[in-house]
Amino acid sequence: MxxxxxxxxxxxxxxxxxxxxxxxxxxxxxxxxxxxxxxxxxxxxxxxxxxxxxxxxxxxxxxxxxxxxxxxxxxxxxxxxxxxxxxxTLFEDSFDHGEECRIQATMMEAQENLINTLKNKKLKDLTV
Amino acid sequence: MxxxxxxxxxxxxxxxxxxxxxxxxxxxxxxxxxxxxxxxxxxxxxxxxxxxxxxxxxxxxxxxxxxxxxxxxxxxxxxxxxxxxxxxTLFEDSFDHGEECRIQATMMEAQENLINTLKNKKLKDLTV
DNA sequence: CCAATTATAGATATTATAAATCTATTATAT
DNA sequence: ATATAATAGATTTATAATATCTATAATTGG
Missing domain, CATH: 1.10.10.10 (Winged helix-like DNA-binding domain superfamily/Winged helix DNA-binding domain)
Structure with missing residues (x-):
């Protein structure tokens, strides 16, 4: 990680x-x-x-x-x-519990929040 | 990662x-x-x-x-x-650019958002 | 055209870490 | 006492990241 x-x-x-x-x-x-x-x-x-x-x-x-x-x-x-x-993918579920696996959903949600932060930060912002 | x-x-x-x-x-x-x-x-x-x-x-x-x-x-x-x-730590900066390194700060911020998502999700929430 | 410079590609080596197994040991119930 | 079950430590296997090496292709200036 x-x-x-x-x-x-x-x-x-x-x-x-x-x-x-x-x-x-x-x-x-x-x-x-x-x-x-x-x-x-x-x-x-x-x-x-x-x-x-x-x-x-x-x-x-x-x-x-x-x-x-x-x-x-x-x-x-x-x-x-x-x-x-x-x-x-930050998390690859070893189990085939499908779409409704809440563990996987949680990890994905967390990952989305991580990614969005990085998407919203442009190189330009780092120079300010 | x-x-x-x-x-x-x-x-x-x-x-x-x-x-x-x-x-x-x-x-x-x-x-x-x-x-x-x-x-x-x-x-x-x-x-x-x-x-x-x-x-x-x-x-x-x-x-x-x-x-x-x-x-x-x-x-x-x-x-x-x-x-x-x-x-x-999701990100270990190889350079000693100190506190004010904006790259590091960005990664830390993203990591915080990831962690907070996981902190706010209790095992109980996964059962609902 | 030649020599020097610079990026790219592919193969390989090195390290680090996660994943998994194996064996021995300790604890508990019947 | 025996069977069951967790724990600890050592070791192996697998995988991916990091790094190096060598050869090749592109570009400039003389």
Whole structure:
């Protein structure tokens, strides 16, 4: 019952990018890696997922790097969680008690409240 | 980012006990094991934690078993989660950005909403 | 075109944790 | 005394997260 470190890395990397230049410059993973003290290989593997999800762009080669997309302000914390870990179910009932299982319903309700909090928090809100 | 199966087992075992006899009879783990289709050894290991947390009692030996405590109605789903998995932090920030880290604050807020949902749901509510 | 730089992909290794089993021990009723 | 039942500790198995390594593809500047 934990969020992944990868999500933590991604969020901090994004905040670094936002605070540094906004969506104006490309930032190579090495810079981010240095700032966060996480290996370049792993961090780039993580960031590639954010690229796939289209919240940042990337360009290979010299002078390349990662850059925020114009829409970054509307991206929620939950979007990042999903981009990294996929849509997770916090609770997988081992029993086939069906729809009317109140235990499952309770867990789902709790999970919804968690998710909604993260959906309502945009990256922009974290910069204020 | 998952609840443990053990918690699932415990909750279902408790519901079985509640529905069967309330706090009147001792139920050996073998009965529960049969009802849930979980091994007796593992289930008893799980239930022992619920005993330690004082939400059920146990007696060894012939005609022994597990029995609900009189206070079971006031026990929340969160109480069971904690009894099994301990107090968990859903998010452990890898960076020492301190109190004012907004990422951490957001995750904590989301976690609080999750926990409060589970605190407000009593075992009694699951039986209705 | 060449060399340097940078992201990506795939395979693999490492760690950590949950899930489950096994054995021995202790307690209780008949 | 014997059968029943919980508990404790050690150990195994399974699974997922974390991380590294190597090779490949793309881009820039000379």
């Amino acid at each position: 934990k969020f992944s470190k990868a999500t933590d890395y991604a969020l901090h990397a994004l905040m670094y990018m936002i605070h540094r230049d906004g969506e104006t410059t490309k930032i190579p993973v090495q810079d981010l890696s240095l700032a966060l003290n996480v290996s370049t290989t792993y961090l780039s593997k993580v960031l590639t997922r954010i690229v796939k999800a289209n919240y940042i762009s990337s360009t290979s080669g010299a002078k390349g790097g990662y850059r925020l997309q114009q829409n970054w302000e509307n991206v929620s914390v939950y979007d990042i969680v999903v981009a990294i870990d996929g849509v997770q | 998952k609840f443990s199966k053990a918690t699932d087992y415990a909750l279902h075992a408790l519901m079985y006990m509640i529905h069967r006899d309330g706090e009147t009879t001792k139920i050996p783990v073998q009965d529960l094991s049969l009802a849930l289709n979980v091994s007796t050894t593992y289930l008893s290991k799980v239930l022992t934690r619920i005993v330690k947390a004082n939400y059920i009692s146990s007696t060894s030996g012939a005609k022994g078993g597990y029995r609900l405590q009189q206070n079971w109605e006031n026990v929340s789903v969160y109480d069971i989660v904690v009894a099994i998995d301990g107090v968990q």
